[in-house]
Amino acid sequence: MASDLQRAAQQRADRIAAFRSELAELEREQALSLAPEQRTRLEAHHQELLAGFAASFGIETTESARRVSWAMRLGSFLFAVALLAAMVLFLHRIWGLLPWAVQVAIPIMGPIFLLVGTELAARRGVPSYYVDLLALASFAAFIVGLSALGGIWNVVPTAHALLVWGALALCLAYACHNRLLLGAGLLLTCAYVAALWLTWTGAFWPNYMQRPGPMVLAGGLIYAFPWVRRSEAQSEFGLIYRMCGAGAGLLALLILSETGDLSCEAAPARALELGYQLAGLSLGALVMVHGLRLGRSGLANLGAGAFVVFLYVRLHAWFWDWLPKYAFFLLIALLSLALVLFFRQLRKRMLRGVAA
Amino acid sequence: MKRTSWIFLAAALVLLSSGWAIYNGYQNRRIPAGGTLELTERELALPPVIGDSTALLVRLLWRVDRPYPEDHRSPSWLGVAKLTDLGFDCGIAPTAPHARAHYRSMPAALVYVALRLEENPPDPKSANRHDGAAAGSQLVLIDAAEHPEPLRHRFPDPEHVIARAVLHVRLQEHDEQGRPLPKPRISGVIQHLVPQEIFVPAPGSRLLQPLRQRPHGSEDKPRQAPRFASKVHWGQHYEPWLTDVRLLTNGTLHTKNNP
Numbered sequence: 001m002a003s004d005l006q007r008a009a010q011q012r013a014d015r016i017a018a019f020r021s022e023l024a025e026l027e028r029e030q031a032l033s034l035a036p037e038q039r040t041r042l043e044a045h046h047q048e049l050l051a052g053f054a055a056s057f058g059i060e061t062t063e064s065a066r067r068v069s070w071a072m073r074l075g076s077f078l079f080a081v082a083l084l085a086a087m088v089l090f091l092h093r094i095w096g097l098l099p100w101a102v103q104v105a106i107p108i109m110g111p112i113f114l115l116v117g118t119e120l121a122a123r124r125g126v127p128s129y130y131v132d133l134l135a136l137a138s139f140a141a142f143i144v145g146l147s148a149l150g151g152i153w154n155v156v157p158t159a160h161a162l163l164v165w166g167a168l169a170l171c172l173a174y175a176c177h178n179r180l181l182l183g184a185g186l187l188l189t190c191a192y193v194a195a196l197w198l199t200w201t202g203a204f205w206p207n208y209m210q211r212p213g214p215m216v217l218a219g220g221l222i223y224a225f226p227w228v229r230r231s232e233a234q235s236e237f238g239l240i241y242r243m244c245g246a247g248a249g250l251l252a253l254l255i256l257s258e259t260g261d262l263s264c265e266a267a268p269a270r271a272l273e274l275g276y277q278l279a280g281l282s283l284g285a286l287v288m289v290h291g292l293r294l295g296r297s298g299l300a301n302l303g304a305g306a307f308v309v310f311l312y313v314r315l316h317a318w319f320w321d322w323l324p325k326y327a328f329f330l331l332i333a334l335l336s337l338a339l340v341l342f343f344r345q346l347r348k349r350m351l352r353g354v355a356a
Numbered sequence: 357m358k359r360t361s362w363i364f365l366a367a368a369l370v371l372l373s374s375g376w377a378i379y380n381g382y383q384n385r386r387i388p389a390g391g392t393l394e395l396t397e398r399e400l401a402l403p404p405v406i407g408d409s410t411a412l413l414v415r416l417l418w419r420v421d422r423p424y425p426e427d428h429r430s431p432s433w434l435g436v437a438k439l440t441d442l443g444f445d446c447g448i449a450p451t452a453p454h455a456r457a458h459y460r461s462m463p464a465a466l467v468y469v470a471l472r473l474e475e476n477p478p479d480p481k482s483a484n485r486h487d488g489a490a491a492g493s494q495l496v497l498i499d500a501a502e503h504p505e506p507l508r509h510r511f512p513d514p515e516h517v518i519a520r521a522v523l524h525v526r527l528q529e530h531d532e533q534g535r536p537l538p539k540p541r542i543s544g545v546i547q548h549l550v551p552q553e554i555f556v557p558a559p560g561s562r563l564l565q566p567l568r569q570r571p572h573g574s575e576d577k578p579r580q581a582p583r584f585a586s587k588v589h590w591g592q593h594y595e596p597w598l599t600d601v602r603l604l605t606n607g608t609l610h611t612k613n614n615p
Contacts, residue, residue, distance in 0.1 A: 089407070096410030096561040103557070108374040112367055119363045142370055149374055151413070152557075153381030154595050156466070156520055156550050164373040168366050175362030202443050202502075203463035204522050210463045259461050 006128050007177070009053040013060070016046050057125070073129050080133050084140070103152055107145030114138035118176065128176070135172040139181060142168050159195035159205040162188050179240050186222050186244035193218040194252075210259070212252035219249025242299050246287045250306040253280040254313070280310040292350065308339070383592060390504075390590025391517030393473050396582035396604065399495045403553075405568045412561040412568075413553035414598070416588075417493040418471060419478065420546065430526075431497060434544035442467055442502055442544075444525050450540040455527055464524035464547060468594065470499040470507045471517050497521070497546060504594060520594050522547040551595070554588065560601030 026032040034042065053059050060066040091106065098106075118134040143165055150157065166188030173182035195205035197214040223245030226238040257276035288303030312332070319328050400414040420431035436446045443465065448458045474494045501507045504518050511518075524547060529540045556564060567583055586601040 092407065092409040092411055094410060096412050096556075096558060096565060098558065100557050104378065108370065111370045115363055115367050115370070119360060122359055138366070145370075146373060146377065149377045149381075151551075152555050153377065153384070154551050154554050154597055155377065155381065155384075156593070156595055161373075164369060168369050171362045171366035171369065174357065175359045175366065198463060201463075202465055204466040207463040210461065259457075 006057040006059065009057045010059045013050060013053055016050065017063070020046070057127075076130065076133065080137060084137060088144070104149065107148040107152075110145050111138050111142040114141050118172070122176070131176055132178050132180075135176045135178055135181060139165075139169055139172055139184070157206065159192060159199055159208075162192040162195055166192060173237075177237075179236055182237055182240045183244050186241065187248060190215050190218040190222065190244070190248040209255060212255050215252035216249045216256075219245045219247070219252065221245070223249065239296050239298060242290075242294075242296070243302055246283075246299065246302055246306070250280060250283060250287070250302075250310075253283065254306075254310065257310070257313070277310065277314055281307060281314075284308075284310055292346070304343075311335070380593065381595075384595045385589070385591050385597060387592050388589040389508075389592045390519060390594040390596075391514060392587055392589045393471075393495075393515075393517055394585060395473070395495065395588050396585045398477065398492045398582050399473075400554075400584075400586060400588075402564060402568050410561065410565060412556040412564060414556055414564075414586075415553050416495070416549050416596075418495040418497050418549065419491070419493050420497050429546045430543040431546065433499065434523075434546075436542055438500070439525055439542070439544050442500060442523065444544075446525065446542055450527055450542050455540070456529075459525055459527035459542065462525050464522050466520055466550060467500045467502060467523050468504045468507055468518055469497050469521040469546070469549070470501075470511050471519060472496050472498050472511075472515060500544075500546075517588075517590050518594055519590050519596065520550045522550055554596050554598055556598055556601065560586065560598060563601055563603060 023032070023034075027034075060069045095103065114134060115138045118131060118138055121134055122131045146161055146164070150161070166185045169181045169185030169188060172178065173180075173185055191208060194208040194212050194215045198208045198211055199205045201211075203211070223242055225241045225245070226232045232238045232241060253276050257273055257280050259273075284303050284305075284307030286303070288300050288307060291297070291300030291303055315328075315332065315335070319331060323331070399417050401417050402412075402414060420429060422430055422432060439446050444462065445458075448455050450459075452458075472495075474496055477492060477494055498516075499507060499510065500521070500523065507518050524545055526543055526545050527540060528537065528543055530536055564584055582604055584601065584603050586598045588596050588598055590596050
C-alpha cells in the first residue's frame with residue numbers, strides 16, 4: 001500500500017537523521033571515528049536513499065523541510081475546515097430553495113464524491129496527510145448526510161446509524177491506515193452495542209450511557225482483538241485497539257460504579273456499585289501493567305490515569321463528607337506521594353530488567 | 357484487502373444505508389396509518405431564524421391534562437398502573453429507602469401515544485409559565501401504549517392520531533419551589549414527541565420563510581391568530597410529514613395556495 005511505503009520511508013529518513021546526529025556526537029566525544037572512505041561511502045548511501053525517498057514519496061529529509069511541511073499541513077487543515085464550513089453554511093443558506101430531489105441527493109453524493117477524491121488522491125501518490133484529510137472529510141460528510149436524510153424524512157432516530165458510521169470509519173481507517181478513524185470506528189461500535197442492548201430492554205437508545213454495561217463486554221472484545229489477529233498486535237493499529245477497548249470499558253465501569261446497574265436484579269445496588277469500583281481499580285492497574293510489558297507508554301498511561309481517577313472518585317465518595325477538608329487534601333497528598341514512590345520502584349525494576 | 361476494495365466497500369455502505377433510509381421513508385408515507393390532522397400555527401411552532409439558514413422545521417406543540425400545575429408534561433392518566441402497563445418497573449414504593457436510586461437510573465422509553473385535536477382553544481386561565489408556546493395548542497396527548505394496535509383499537513376514529521414519544525418515570529419529592537412534598541409520588545413525564553420537529557420541504561418552506569421574523573423573546577409565547585395551516589400525516593412507522601402548507605388571514609385561507 002502506497003501510504004504504508006510512505007510511512008516506512010519517512011521512518012527510515014528519521015532514523016538516518018537520528019543516526020547522523022548521534023554519530024556527530026560520538027565523534028565529538030572521540031568515542032568513535034570512521035575512516036574517510038567509510039564516511040564517504042556511508043554519506044553517499046544515505047544521500048542516495050534520501051533522494052530516492054524524496055522523489056518517490058515527497059517526504060521531508062531535513063529538519064527545516066519538516067518545519068515548513070508542518071506549516072503547510074496546518075495551513076491545509078485550516079483550508080479544509082474552512083472550506084467544509086463554507087460549504088455547509090452555503091447549503092444551509094440555499095437549502096429551503098432546493099427541490100426535494102436535490103435535497104435528498106446532496107447528503108448521498110457528498111460523501112461519495114469525497115470517497116472518490118480519497119481514492120484518486122491516494123492513487124496519484126498525494127502525501128498521506130492530504131489523503132487522510134479527504135478520508136476524514138468523507139466520514140464527517142457521511143455523518144452529517146445521514147443525519148440530514150433522517151431529518152428530511154422525519155425518521156425516528158435509530159441506533160443502527162451508529163453501526164454504519166462506525167463501519168464506514170473502520171473501512172476508511174484500513175483504506176488509509178488512519179488511526180484516528182480506527183479509534184472513531186471502534187468507539188462507535190462500542191456505543192452501538194450498548195445502544196442496541198438498551199433498545200432490546202425496551203428503553204430509548206440515546207440514553208445508552210445510563211446503562212453502559214455492554215460497553216464493558218464490547219471493550220473487552222476489542223482489547224482482545226490483537227491477540228486473535230496476530231498481525232495487528234505489533235502494529236500501531238494494535239495499540240489503538242487496546243486503547244479504545246480499555247478506554248470504553250473503563251469509562252463504562254466508572255459510570256456503573258457511581259450508578260450501580262439496576263437492570264441486574266441478582267444483587268443489591270450497593271453491592272453492585274462496590275463490585276464495579278473494585279473491577280475498575282483492578283482493571284486500571286492491569287491495563288497499566290500490560291502496557292508496561294508491551295512497551296506501549298500510551299496504554300500504560302491510560303491504565304495509570306484510570307486507576308488514579310477511580311481511586312480519587314472513591315476517596316471523594318468515602319471521605320469528603322465526614323473528614324475535615326484539610327485532612328481530606330492531606331490524605332490525597334499522602335496517597336499521591338505513595339503512588340509516586342510506587343511508580344519510582346516500578347521504573348527502577350524496569351531499568352534493571354533492561355540492563356539485564 | 358487493498359485500499360481500493362476498502363474504499364469501494366465504504367461507498368457501498370454509504371449508498372446502502374442512504375438507500376435504506378429513503379426506502380423506509382417511502383414505506384412510512386405509503387399509508388398514513390397513524391392518522392392525519394389539519395394543524396395551525398397554534399400547534400406548529402416556527403423556529404426563530406438562525407443565521408441566514410433557509411432550512412425550515414416546525415416544532416409540534418402539544419399539551420396534557422395535568423393533575424398538578426407544575427407537572428406540565430405529566431398527564432393525569434399516566435399513573436403507576438399505566439406506567440407498569442408500559443413496561444416500567446414501578447414495584448418499589450416511593451417511600452422505600454432505595455426508591456430514589458431505582459427511579460433515577462430508569463432509562464426513558466420510546467412509546468406510542470394518542471393525540472386528539474380539541475375543537476376549542478384551551479382556557480388561558482389554566483395555562484402556567486411552564487407551558488410556554490404550547491399553552492395555546494389544541495393538540496392534546498390523551499393516551500399511551502407500548503404498541504400502536506391497542507391505541508388504534510381504543511381510538512379508531514380519524515380525529516385521533518398515533519405518534520411516538522419519549523417517556524420517563526420520575527420520583528417527585530419536592531414541589532416547584534423546592535419544598536418537600538407531604539408524600540413523594542411517582543409520575544410519568546412525556547419528554548417529547550419523536551421526532552420533535554418536522555421538516556418543511558419546498559414550496560411550503562418558501563411560503564413560511566417570511567413568517568419566521570419574530571421579535572426576540574416572543575418565541576415561547578402562544579400566538580392569538582394563527583398565520584398558517586398544514587396537514588400533518590403520521591405514516592406506517594408513525595413518523596410525521598407535512599403537506600398542503602398554506603397561509604391564513606385571520607383564520608381564513610390565503611389566496612396564494614400551496615398545491
